[in-house]
Amino acid sequence: MEQRQSQNDAQELVADFTQLVNQAKQLRNLKIDDLVLPQGTLDQLAKHFSKSLKATQLRRVFHDIKRLEQTARRIRSEEFSHIRTQLALTLPELAYAYGREVIPKEFYDFMRSLLHPPNERFQGKEDVQRLVEILTALLAYHKFHGGR
Numbered sequence: 001m002e003q004r005q006s007q008n009d010a011q012e013l014v015a016d017f018t019q020l021v022n023q024a025k026q027l028r029n030l031k032i033d034d035l036v037l038p039q040g041t042l043d044q045l046a047k048h049f050s051k052s053l054k055a056t057q058l059r060r061v062f063h064d065i066k067r068l069e070q071t072a073r074r075i076r077s078e079e080f081s082h083i084r085t086q087l088a089l090t091l092p093e094l095a096y097a098y099g100r101e102v103i104p105k106e107f108y109d110f111m112r113s114l115l116h117p118p119n120e121r122f123q124g125k126e127d128v129q130r131l132v133e134i135l136t137a138l139l140a141y142h143k144f145h146g147g148r
Contacts, residue, residue, distance in 0.1 A: 010048035010106040017041055018113035026123050027114065027130040036137040045110065046141030052104040055139075055147045057097065061111065062135045064090065069132045072125045083128060088118040 020041075024030045035041045049058070065087075072083045091112060098108040114121065114131055121127060 013045050014106050014109045021113045026127050027121055028126040042137045043141045046138050047145045050142050050145035050147040053107050057103050062139050069128045072128045084118045084122050087115055091115055
C-alpha cells in the first residue's frame, strides 16, 4: 500500500514537472532556482527515484548527456542539429531500459518530458546546458537520499 502511494506521488510529481517543461517550451526557459532547492521538485523526485532507480542507470544517462553538452560547446550553431538528433536517440534507449525493467516508468516519463519533442526543446547550447544542470541536481539528490 505504501509503495503504491509512493508511486502515485512520483507520478504526480512527474506530471507537474512535465507541465512546467511544456509551459517553458525550451529548457533554457525553465526557472532552475525552484527546481534545485532542497524540497524542490528535483529533490522530491530524487527521493522517489532513490528507491526504484539504480545510481548506475542514472549516471549512465547523465554521462551520455554530459558528453553531448561538451560536444555542443565545441561546435558551431549551424551544426547543432547533430546534437538534437543524438538527444532524440536517447529516448529509444530509455524506452528499451524501461521495457527491460531497468528504469522505472516515472524516470522514463521524466526524461521524456525533458527530451521530447527535440526540435522544440533544444534550440541551442543553452538548452543542453540546462538539461545537464537538471540532471546534475537530480543525481546529487539521488545520492543524498541513499540511491542504490
